[in-house]
Amino acid sequence: MNWYQLNQKQIERKLHVSTTQGLNKKQVKDRQKQYGLNVVASDKKPSKWFIFLKQFQDFMVFILLGATLIAGLLGEFVDAIAIMIIVFMNACIGFFQEAKAEKALDKLQELSAPMANVLREGEWQQIPSQDVVVGDVIQIESGGRVPADMRIVQTNRLEVEESTLTGEFYPVAKQVEAISGDGLAEQEQQNMAFMGTLVTRGSGIGVVVQTGMNSAIGKIASLMLTTKKQFTPLERRLTELGKVLIIVVIFLTLFVVGIGIYQGHPAYEMFLTGISLAVAVIPEGLPAIVTVALSLGVQRMIRKKAVVRNLSAVETLGCTTIICSDKTGTITENKMTVTDLFVNGKFVTVTGKSADYVGDFYYKKQKITKDFPHLQTILMYGMLCNHAKLMVKKGKYIVHGDPTDGALLIAARKFGIIHTADESFRIIDEIPFDSERKRMSVIVEDEHQRRFLIVKGAPETILPRTNYTLEDGKRKKLESKREIENAIDMMTNKALRTIAIGFRPLQKNEDYSMEFLEKELTFIGLFGMIDPPREGVQQSIEECRQAGIKTIMITGDHAFTAKAIAKQIGLLPEHGKVLEGYELNQLSDSELREVIDDVFVFARLTPAHKLRIVNVLQDLGHVVAMTGDGVNDAPAIKASNIGISMGRSGTDVTREASSLILLDDNFRTIKEAIKEGRNIYANILKFIRYILASNVGEITVMLLAMLAGMPLPLVPVQILWVNLVTDGLPAMALGLDKPQADHMKQPPRNPKEGIFANGLAFKIISRGILIGVVSLIAFLLTYHNDPENLVAARTVAFTTLVLAQLVHVYDCRNDRQLFSIKILDNLFLLFAVISSFFLLLVVIYWAPLQPIFHTTPLYIHDWLLVISLSVLPTLLFYFPKKKN
Numbered sequence: 001m002n003w004y005q006l007n008q009k010q011i012e013r014k015l016h017v018s019t020t021q022g023l024n025k026k027q028v029k030d031r032q033k034q035y036g037l038n039v040v041a042s043d044k045k046p047s048k049w050f051i052f053l054k055q056f057q058d059f060m061v062f063i064l065l066g067a068t069l070i071a072g073l074l075g076e077f078v079d080a081i082a083i084m085i086i087v088f089m090n091a092c093i094g095f096f097q098e099a100k101a102e103k104a105l106d107k108l109q110e111l112s113a114p115m116a117n118v119l120r121e122g123e124w125q126q127i128p129s130q131d132v133v134v135g136d137v138i139q140i141e142s143g144g145r146v147p148a149d150m151r152i153v154q155t156n157r158l159e160v161e162e163s164t165l166t167g168e169f170y171p172v173a174k175q176v177e178a179i180s181g182d183g184l185a186e187q188e189q190q191n192m193a194f195m196g197t198l199v200t201r202g203s204g205i206g207v208v209v210q211t212g213m214n215s216a217i218g219k220i221a222s223l224m225l226t227t228k229k230q231f232t233p234l235e236r237r238l239t240e241l242g243k244v245l246i247i248v249v250i251f252l253t254l255f256v257v258g259i260g261i262y263q264g265h266p267a268y269e270m271f272l273t274g275i276s277l278a279v280a281v282i283p284e285g286l287p288a289i290v291t292v293a294l295s296l297g298v299q300r301m302i303r304k305k306a307v308v309r310n311l312s313a314v315e316t317l318g319c320t321t322i323i324c325s326d327k328t329g330t331i332t333e334n335k336m337t338v339t340d341l342f343v344n345g346k347f348v349t350v351t352g353k354s355a356d357y358v359g360d361f362y363y364k365k366q367k368i369t370k371d372f373p374h375l376q377t378i379l380m381y382g383m384l385c386n387h388a389k390l391m392v393k394k395g396k397y398i399v400h401g402d403p404t405d406g407a408l409l410i411a412a413r414k415f416g417i418i419h420t421a422d423e424s425f426r427i428i429d430e431i432p433f434d435s436e437r438k439r440m441s442v443i444v445e446d447e448h449q450r451r452f453l454i455v456k457g458a459p460e461t462i463l464p465r466t467n468y469t470l471e472d473g474k475r476k477k478l479e480s481k482r483e484i485e486n487a488i489d490m491m492t493n494k495a496l497r498t499i500a501i502g503f504r505p506l507q508k509n510e511d512y513s514m515e516f517l518e519k520e521l522t523f524i525g526l527f528g529m530i531d532p533p534r535e536g537v538q539q540s541i542e543e544c545r546q547a548g549i550k551t552i553m554i555t556g557d558h559a560f561t562a563k564a565i566a567k568q569i570g571l572l573p574e575h576g577k578v579l580e581g582y583e584l585n586q587l588s589d590s591e592l593r594e595v596i597d598d599v600f601v602f603a604r605l606t607p608a609h610k611l612r613i614v615n616v617l618q619d620l621g622h623v624v625a626m627t628g629d630g631v632n633d634a635p636a637i638k639a640s641n642i643g644i645s646m647g648r649s650g651t652d653v654t655r656e657a658s659s660l661i662l663l664d665d666n667f668r669t670i671k672e673a674i675k676e677g678r679n680i681y682a683n684i685l686k687f688i689r690y691i692l693a694s695n696v697g698e699i700t701v702m703l704l705a706m707l708a709g710m711p712l713p714l715v716p717v718q719i720l721w722v723n724l725v726t727d728g729l730p731a732m733a734l735g736l737d738k739p740q741a742d743h744m745k746q747p748p749r750n751p752k753e754g755i756f757a758n759g760l761a762f763k764i765i766s767r768g769i770l771i772g773v774v775s776l777i778a779f780l781l782t783y784h785n786d787p788e789n790l791v792a793a794r795t796v797a798f799t800t801l802v803l804a805q806l807v808h809v810y811d812c813r814n815d816r817q818l819f820s821i822k823i824l825d826n827l828f829l830l831f832a833v834i835s836s837f838f839l840l841l842v843v844i845y846w847a848p849l850q851p852i853f854h855t856t857p858l859y860i861h862d863w864l865l866v867i868s869l870s871v872l873p874t875l876l877f878y879f880p881k882k883k884n
Helices: 008-015 025-035 048-054 059-073 077-101 104-110 216-226 233-262 267-281 286-303 311-318 327-331 375-384 403-415 420-424 459-465 482-493 537-546 559-568 581-585 589-598 607-619 631-639 652-657 667-707 716-726 728-734 760-785 790-813 827-845 847-853 860-870 872-877
Strands: 115-120 123-128 137-141 149-161 198-210 306-308 322-326 337-343 346-350 361-363 389-393 396-400 425-431 439-446 451-457 466-471 474-477 497-506 521-530 550-554 577-580 599-603 624-628 642-646 660-662
Touching (some): 286 306, 311 667, 375 403, 375 451, 375 497, 389 403, 403 497, 403 521, 459 466, 482 497, 581 607, 624 631, 631 642, 631 652, 667 760, 716 790, 716 847, 790 827
Parallel strands (some): 322 550, 550 599, 577 599
Antiparallel strands (some): 115 137, 346 361, 389 396, 451 497, 466 474, 497 521
């Protein structure tokens, strides 16, 4: 039902209600049974215990629990406790994140007004908003929220801010008359007020036409209920790695035990060795390094004005291929700013950012002084015919009121006349703005008690009532309006919102009725204003483009304005298309897939449109980051791979549905987050490369020795020591590496590629095998020189394995430019390597530990052998990168 198309009498007949009496008790009772409570439903919430236990269903957690059992069987209780702490900490982190993740629907309920002023059986009464039913007559007033979707039947300067639905923050003036046209979006239904929106001015009476889940906000909740949460690429990759490691662990344990027993080694010894190698394969530090890397990234992002609600979201940003960004407040400043004036037949340019409240006026690049004809007049009149207030808070000016009125005040402030109006003029009466008249008038008396009318509004409503113009301070008959119309066209072509100013002298004994006042006006000039792009947003969009990331503007604003802004910031290329909501309705999903690559701006969209765009992009294989601030954005934000909400202007609903919150509502922060995400994932890959290559080295030295029928080069306790100490500390420090200079010049990762893509598997296996081979060579040379001293041979092999891994950790930072790596760039890694080497010396030279770890002191010739062999894998695999 298009309720906005019906007049008041049709509404009353349709809903069987009188707007002077309201519903009776029987009608209320019947409708409560029919429609239910006026609340936004939410899905059934799982218990806290269920959420907590669910954290232990991950593949990597299963592996860690298995490692705990193995370590306990080996008597390594410290190892077992450490692993259990890691598992428990990760479970707690996941629990607290997931417990907060589904609060979005609860926040939707909070948007409903707690009480509603309802007319029933001829009496006004306050009732809980959940008891409002279809057909109720509701009174709303400034400062309150609309309790249900209403058809307005009475208005007294009523204005409603509908950003929760439309994303646009300008108050909408409401009207009573029916509106023609089918399928109008909410922002075009000016005789409707929607549940959860905020009344910013005036008051009104309306008839409830939709409640609860049938309301506009309820339909958004329905979209959120049916929207599935996307797994992040990092989650998928870790699951893949876990499956691989499970297979390797099972195979390795059985293989080692089988070969050892076949060669005559004691079954118990082989069982311990097999289990030790299995533990070595499992990188139990992986969840910890992922958590640490992400957490540190989160801390860096907080300093850059971004708050992450979901740790994996940081990594997801790193492989984003498309950013769907809201225009108002994210790409633009969300502050209307006067940039152009047309006065005395001349165009005047106004400089200065809206946030600075300072600027200059120029005519043909010449700075204007106070004596420019009629400039002070138009600024003064724009300030008088105005409801906004310019207040000083902590030494800064802040606008309270309509953004358009605020822009006029700021323009007057820039010219230095902000206080003149209060001292020299007095407002006698006002004819308020409404959406039908599209203008506002005030009767003003100056210090000489002369009265005149000031009219401000849309040029199309001011010009037909204009008969005069100002020339040299005197009224002159306006012979032609062509010059003014051309000026309006020029401003419109620059995507400027135009406001005309006119006036008329009055006598004190004149008729001050509306019909008499607003005619025979004298035209003063035009204001041209725009919501300007944020500083740095153009550069950020270009950097994203260089990084292979497409930016799409998605807005509820008019296509003309959106297109102009998109061109101004370099977002819209020459071949780029702009698609409006009504055009989107005419396309099937398959047709949209064919054209969406060429679309860079979507305008006049509904919540369903935004969700559909996200789904189509994901179907095409894109990783989508979706930004927004209003409730209308929440379903698309939840469905996207990475949902981004606004911290300043965003609603609680949107923030709870998102993974990332921008504290400064700035597009540039998204770019920084993407850079951070790429670095975090790169550091995680460095860790995986280092830890698995080290583990492959441990496996290689053991397997080759066993296949050759030699004594075991390492004992189980040495394997565990390497796995927990040498592997752990440097690997963790890799997560602190700084971003490489070319991070934002590389294309996004393919979200479908495996964790071992781009040659990572080869690097791990080849380097790991070489580390194992040199460790085995060290063992063979030492054992060959003194076959009776097996402990010495094992100590040399053990030491070579450790040092080879410590050298290899620097390969993992950047094997393309190894010798250009600045060691001091990552002091944590340097400290970790030194600490691991020191602990190695303790195990070798401290007598109480020698029998536990089966070691013996090494001599100079041993160290020369160890050092020369441990650097060999790095030297063999390093080739200077060829310059093009």
